[in-house]
Amino acid sequence: MMEAATPEQPHDLLERYAAVAGREVIHHLEQLAAPLKGARVVHVNSTREGGGVAEILQKLIPLKRALGIDAVWEVVDGASAFYECTKGFHNALQGLSTSIPEDLLREYEATNARNAERLRKSLETADFVIIHDPQPAALLSHFPDRRRPWVWRCHIDASHPYRPVWKYLRKWIIPYSASIFSLPEFAQPLPHPQYIIAPSIDPLSEKNCDLPAAELRQVHERFGLDPDLPMIIQVSRYDRFKDPLGVIRAYQLAAKLTPLQLVLAGGEASDDPEGMAVLEEVRRAVKGDPRVHVLLLPADAHRTINALQRTADIVVQKSIREGFGLTVAEGMWKGKPVIGGDTGGIRLQIYNHYTGFLVRTPEGAALRVRYLLHRRELREEMGQRARRLVHENFLITRHLREYLALLLGLETNTLGRMQVGA
């Protein structure tokens, strides 16, 4: 168990968020948190480093604690067969027809049973349990006498799940008190309330805070980038659903007419066994082009990614399936127009022709890259709109407000209006 350490006094932390998000936003959080003060809220996922879920929890837990909520973060662990199985779940929920062998399903169940015993005390004393994604979903079945709400949070684009796998997972999900999906399209027929809560970015994190100009210049030297050449970047783990090969193809098409360089920056997540195979495919597709920089960064290279995104002229996230796409909001927060795949949560963030472009093919991405590289003023205008959209809708403070409202709704057993602070 990890009690997330708050690096500074709660008041100071809230003040820092107030400086970015606004005082009234913090005032709302305080009003919502007041009736929940002291409540023990346990989040459970499957990795502490790497991927969007871990990133969100790293920031959400200290903020909740600063508001007087006893937030705790637990992580389930398992052998490689467990992660192979849960990667299969992930792919299947995103629509890939993939059958999962029985022995892997048994490993999934055994791993959840083992983790349930390891975490029993923590979960039994919780006022609320929030389970993230399918990996720990079966934990609930080991707590038949639970009296407090358990919530399942799905971060995945589950709009068209592979039915046999969803049927298997659904039996674990049904008994939850509520579930959370990022978009209405992802929600599934379930016999409990389904909240729609989009993920968020933390404006104060190493990944998103302002950086001095010198630090931006350093990344050019460090990675051999040409400061005089326009740069496009996709930051993503090496995953087929992120379509890194499509991004390389888009770069190759655009580069025929417009000189530019491409950075693909990815890391490994400890719960993704396919990453290295995809990375090899990517390296082969680059064919030694010196203007394509394929970077494998450690999971904690947040500041480096921040600098790379800020150095780029255009941010790309050409996923073919995407739960949300935190890198879209990250790029937009840095005032960059984003060219994204017309799918899942990316649609929620990119307002076509206003904050960037939605595309369906490498050709579409290449067209928009060329268009934006030739229109500097438009790029800046779009970037400013993009930053404003994130400020108003996709910061962690909005995310937390919705989590707190959900918890309060469960606590008071209401789906209707709630008045706080009066």
Added chain:
Amino acid sequence: MVVAESQVENSAPFEVRDCALITLSTGLKAQNLKEFLMVLQKIPEESIEHHFWGRFLQPQFDEPEYNNDFASWASRGLYDKPLAERLSMVLPTDFEDIECLRQELIDVVEERLDETELVPWAKADQQFYFLRSQTIIFDSGLRFADPAEIVSFLPSLSTGSIYFHFIDARNRTPQRCDDFSAWLDGFGDQYQVLRNRLLGVDPYFSSLKELRRIVSELFQLYFQEEA
């Protein structure tokens, strides 16, 4: 003692609230107009409210072409402009309650189905998802006893406050009007001119920021004229 109406003092101060919505899925969706009609007949009332009003708190970059989600889907999902135009002229405040509003929507859709030979369909990724929302109301801490005091605060009111007092109020107040007008009514005839101007604001085609500007200007102008 008889107090002249123009001197009436409203004993209740104006309490400024703020609000936010949290969205829930109803689990219901439609890909064609017949499915839409079937779902419309059974969705909770809160879902109808959400699709008329909830959009105000969603990001907007241009003026909305239609003023409720149903009409927007008819246009963008079904490519049925006549239906979109008719649905956009269904005004919730014209109806006594949500059930009457639902019946009007059903009538409009049924009429359209009678007119068309083929049932309009949307692409698979353009389905209509019926949502509902939970409103969370916050206390801003601001209180105003005198309408003149509110003028300087209006330009900086949050969009959530504008939503609560200018949009949401239409479902709460007995007169089905905004909270500012309802409050001014408590002063008798004294602020009737300002009240009438506020009642004349059509909120359906503005963003909340635009509404805030309009309301601020109306208050400002009125008190300048009175000075």
